[in-house]
Amino acid sequence: MRTLPVQGLQDFIHTFGLDSGPRVLLLVPHSPSSPLLQHSPIQGSVPGPCQRVKPPRTSSLAFQLPKYFTTDLLRLSSALESFLNVYMKSRDQAIDTQFHHLSISGLPTQPNTVVRNLGLLVDSDICFDAHIRSITRTAFYHLRNIAKLRKMLSLRDAEKLIHAFITTRLDYCNALLSGCPSGSLNKLQLVQNAAARVLTNTKKFDHITPVLSSLHWLPVKSRIDYKILLLTYKALNGLAPDYLNNLLTTYNPPRLLRSQGAGYLLVPRVERSTAGCRAFSYRAPQLWNVRVSGSLSIFKSRLKTHLFSLA
Template identity: 45%
Template sequence: MNDLLMTADQGSPSLLLLLDLSAAFDTVNHTILLNRLQSEIGLSGTALKWFHSYLTNRTEYVSLGQSKSSTHTVTCGVPQGSVLGPTLFTIYMLPLGHIINKHKVSFHCYADDTQLYMKMDSTSPTVLPSSLQLCLEEIKAWMTANSLQLNSNKTDVILLGTPHQTQSSNLSSISIFGLNIPFSTTVTNLGVRIDSNLTFNSHIRHLSKVSFLHLKNIARLRPSLSQPDAERLIHAFISSRLDYCNALLFGTSGKNLQKLQHIQNCAARVLMRRRKYDHITSVLNSLHWLPIKHRIHYKLCLLTYQCIHGAAPAYLSELLSLHATSRRLRSSTSFYCLHQPKTKLATMGDRAFQAVAPRLWNALPESLRAPQGVEAFKKGLKTHLFKQAF
């Protein structure tokens, strides 16, 4: 998301392509996977033999009551529901990353979800980059050779940028592996709904709808629930949704923040059995719940801490850099501060992680920015944000 926001901030739209594979985990070729474990990972000897034993000669059958189907030998695929399943599939997909990198197309992979994105030429946003077409052709050949097939029904493409940038293009579809995929105005990527102008309006509308459906059911059960059980339900069905990928929501509209805050307020009322018009600030305070805006700040500051201390993925850490200060001055306010890049648009670049993270981090007290353990940092950060909120 950082790259998409920064590209739009620099004046160009981006093309995002979400590839989905049909029954990907079930079609993995065992021979190819074992060769990949040897060539890409460097396994040999006993370890490689163990994986050979793990993958081959597996059987399956269906059991219903006292009835049982005949046994079927599994000749391909990785065991789903296992700890090793996603890891083995990721290893199986490693050459795909080499292909995409060769064509200088940006990408991220998570299990069988692959997302490709490219900056469009701002002077001719109606023309698809030739490098993308060549990349897709090579991906098709690789998938065919590796027993994988694209699921056209779940493959999406979307043009992302400011309203002016997206409206200046008349692209309506893209040809992928001989299939015509129409451009979407909203796509879902790992549970997050992304609209063409990166407002997250659709995501928050959907989040509100689902959250209030669950809240309604919990409210019906509340008289029969103990306080700890009710709190567990609220966290499982409401708080987890509010916190999921909430770092992306920095800079979203005030209206969207109000919608999210309304969900949290209602959840607090259900949990504490308060009436609709009871004042909510004291309730949130007693529950030690940070308001939505501060929960977003908390997540971003924690991610920033992880980047600085080498606990975050490289694609995030490389976006940030510390100020180069040779010595500490008593009057200096830049101690442990991050470099702040220049951006142009409040709706785009100002919301990108590489711009937001330094802004929030540099505003923290020096005692929080100083090196310390993660638990101490989290405790101090929450205390600091609570003082701001209440």
């Protein structure tokens, strides 16, 4: 999965009825009518409903995509000759077997369990367990090194090191972790707790909540909610990309109520309580209960104070 700065590539993808997003990242639904599984140039054992599909008049995306790069004197590298099959464990795991041993236009492909995109590890069931394991492993490695130097550093310098090597990793793409199980987020919370103990020389069995409050550090879950609400504020005030603003709908009651004009957002219905409730279109309206007016800096300050009162 890689960003491809090729002019006209998005228009080419849109001809197949697919959406490539703000970056050229292909999201193809795996169904018998999927443009990825249509046409004979995809070779290999594809059991199930895919064998009963009649070849369409136009070639599939899998066959035409390499030809597109050939016309621009480019070739799909080995890093692009793989894909991630996203499925729900409870329903679609059987479909996963349809994607093994495929050959797309002569390029061997193999479904991966985890792929990296912009430094984020994405797994098949979008639970981000691999990404969380990577963060905790790397963070504890750096934290052990900082602990060895802690006695030689001032509080201010040690805090700079922890923010540079630990906090930045906890905050990177953390909005995607919104709605994840508490067990997964607790692993990241243990990293933050250990960093606070190293910084303040707090003993292992001392209560950590007052230490985090004294450092003015929001817990991991509150930091995720902070990121979601900040993106929501920016989207509603024209400071975010349009594709985020299009996911939000203002709540307009059918009759005159006190909530009319209060700035509430409509919480959409979701089909799946596990995956659907983690979408930005659902989490943002659900968390949007802070009525703060003013500039962005005022909103950020008051929002942090509000989340501290809830932590």
